[in-house]
Amino acid sequence: MAERVIFHVDANSAFLSWSAAYRVKVLGEEQDLRDVPSVVAGDKESRHSIILAKSTPAKKYGIHTGEPLFQALEKCPELVVIPPDYALYVQASRHFVDLLREFSPAVEQYSIDEAWVDMTGTERLWGAPRLAAERMRQRIWEELGFTVNVGISSNKLLAKMAGDFEKPNKVHTLFPEEMETKFWPLPVRDLFLVGAATERKLKMLGIYTIGDLAKADGKLLRKRLGKHGETIWHFANGRNADAVTPEPAENKGYGNSTTTATDVTAVEQARQVLLSLCETVGMRLRRDGKCGSCVSIHLRTNEFQHVSHQCVLHGATNITTELFEAACRLFDEAWDGVTPLRQLGVQVTRLSGEPYQQFDFFSGLTPQQFERKLRLDETVDALRDKYGEDIIRRAKFAGGSEPHMAGGLSKERRTGVTKPVPKEF
Numbered sequence: 001m002a003e004r005v006i007f008h009v010d011a012n013s014a015f016l017s018w019s020a021a022y023r024v025k026v027l028g029e030e031q032d033l034r035d036v037p038s039v040v041a042g043d044k045e046s047r048h049s050i051i052l053a054k055s056t057p058a059k060k061y062g063i064h065t066g067e068p069l070f071q072a073l074e075k076c077p078e079l080v081v082i083p084p085d086y087a088l089y090v091q092a093s094r095h096f097v098d099l100l101r102e103f104s105p106a107v108e109q110y111s112i113d114e115a116w117v118d119m120t121g122t123e124r125l126w127g128a129p130r131l132a133a134e135r136m137r138q139r140i141w142e143e144l145g146f147t148v149n150v151g152i153s154s155n156k157l158l159a160k161m162a163g164d165f166e167k168p169n170k171v172h173t174l175f176p177e178e179m180e181t182k183f184w185p186l187p188v189r190d191l192f193l194v195g196a197a198t199e200r201k202l203k204m205l206g207i208y209t210i211g212d213l214a215k216a217d218g219k220l221l222r223k224r225l226g227k228h229g230e231t232i233w234h235f236a237n238g239r240n241a242d243a244v245t246p247e248p249a250e251n252k253g254y255g256n257s258t259t260t261a262t263d264v265t266a267v268e269q270a271r272q273v274l275l276s277l278c279e280t281v282g283m284r285l286r287r288d289g290k291c292g293s294c295v296s297i298h299l300r301t302n303e304f305q306h307v308s309h310q311c312v313l314h315g316a317t318n319i320t321t322e323l324f325e326a327a328c329r330l331f332d333e334a335w336d337g338v339t340p341l342r343q344l345g346v347q348v349t350r351l352s353g354e355p356y357q358q359f360d361f362f363s364g365l366t367p368q369q370f371e372r373k374l375r376l377d378e379t380v381d382a383l384r385d386k387y388g389e390d391i392i393r394r395a396k397f398a399g400g401s402e403p404h405m406a407g408g409l410s411k412e413r414r415t416g417v418t419k420p421v422p423k424e425f
Contacts, residue, residue, distance in 0.1 A: 005129050006244060007117040008151040008159035009100060009136065012168035014113030015040045015053035018092040019082055021145035037061060038080035041069045052084055056168065095144055103136055108244045114163075116156050118244040133171045141169075157192060157240035158183070164190070179238050184211030194232055201225060210236050254292065256280050257345030258406040263302050264341040267332075274327045275320075275396060276406035277346040282320035283381055283405075285348060291316035292348035295326040299334060300343035309334035316352040319373045323348060 011017060019040060020033035037058040042049045049069040061076040073079055093112045100107045103126060106118035119132060126132035133150040140148050151163025152173045161183065162174035174182055189199045191210050205224065207213050213221075214236035221229035234240070256277050264270050274297070285291060296310030309330045317323065327346050335341070383391050389405050397404040 003120070004154045005119040005122075006153055006156055006159040007119055007129075007133060007136070008153075008156070008163040009115055009117060009140075010149045010151075010163045011096060011113040012147045012149060013053045013055065014092075014146070015084060015089060016055055016082075017053075017146035018089055019085060020055075022085075022088055022092075025145050033080060033082065036080055037063075037076050037078065038082065039063065039069070039072060040084050041072075041081050042084065092144070092146075096140070099140060099143065100136070103132070106244045106246055108246055116159065116244045130171060130173065137169070137171060155238070155240040156242050156244065157235055158238050160192060161190075176238050179214075180211075183238070184209060184214060184236075186210050188213050188236075191232060191235055193228070193235065198225065198228070198232070251288070251290070251351070253347055253349035253351065254281050254284050254288075254290070255296075255298075255345060255347030256406070257298060257343055259300075259343045260341070264344065267337070270331060270335070270341065270344065271328060272396065273344045273406065274331060274346060275324050275394070276404055277344065278320050278324040278327055279394075279405045281346055281348055282318055282323055282377060283384070285318035286378060286381055289353060290351045291318045291353075292351050293317070294348065294350040295323060295330065296347045296349070297327050297330045297334060298343075298345035298347065299331075299341050302340040302342045304342075305339075307334050312350070316350070318348075318377075319370070320377055321373060 013034075016033060016038065020038075023029040024032050034055050035057065036055065037060075038055045039051050039058055040053040041051050051063060051065050051067050051069060051072055054063050054065060058072075058076065058079065061072075061079075063072045063075055063079070069081065073081075089112060093109075096113070097107060097109055097115055100115055100117050104117050104119055104122055107115055108117075109115045117136075119126070119129060122132065123129075126135060129152045133152055137148055137150055140146065147169035149163045149165075149167050149169070150171045151159040151161065151165070152171070153159040153162055153175055158174045158176070158179075162172040165172040165174075165182075186209060188194055188202050188207055188210055189196075191213065194202070201224065202208075202213065205216070205220075207216055213233060216233065218230060218233045221233045223229075225232075258273065258277065260273060264273060293313045293316040294310060295313065296308060299307040301307070311326060311330055313322070313326060323346070380392055393404040
């Protein structure tokens, strides 16, 4: 049986690279954003104005992803700032994954700009692993116009870790026999699934490097950090048996959240936001043929305190108005009516593949009314799919400042309306 060979392929600074490649190859611009200090960031006037992607020259100014735009401009006043173009990113991601599938049918997309590829048994087609990775990297550059890092190993974890080594536009290996020299000397924070809080706990145990973690007592780690401690201990030892799964796992829940442009301080304003979230959550449920019987809301105050509340419905539903009514009841119970809110979210879980409803004699909702509501929602979904989501909106949003469909996926990914983007950009 052939030894497993797994690639992790990650687009370098994807949003900026895709925008730059499109502007040069399709629009014919002379300046390549990747050659100057530049970033992709949201609207300067909104709370979404954070750095989403940066060029290598911008990195030299100490600019990093996730920091506020105003701080980046203080570091580099000449910084070129462009807005995100989600329609372009969706198309670029599709072309990216399609090209990977030409090398192997076993491709698992991990995010919009990275994927694992199972290359086991492909040596006769593409050569030894490093040669195949170089061919893949070169083809992506020549045909799509952006660079990638390729990590190579015998499992998904080590392949991903290898891909995070020196960037950009590199191929790295990290097989088990290379762990002691390439992997273990790294800071423990570099390990997959180790965040700031876990790092602090590990340092209190005298664990500073991945090697320290690998050599630690697994039972002690489980006692101090729970199941997560045992998981990262196995990761530090390079143990990961997950297979590359081309089909994504089925959703266990559907949810969207949005950070509002201004603090929410009134009930009516909050209800508008909740309705806009229920619109997108309900649409996604119906599109996948799912219903849910548990609705929850998530609130974040302007001081970043988190509040959540949930309830179980009489039966599973995907009707927007029913989700909205449940979300409003939860909101009234969870919010104190005074504390300003900066973020609201709605989630639906306990999913079912079939809509069913336990009718309450006192609710006044008949089976016929339930059916009409569902058909109305499906008709609205069909119109938005065909003509774009702005073709129809509820009167509640007329003249208001809140978007009528908010949270989660970009408008282009929700509706499928994307601008045409040639593959060879």
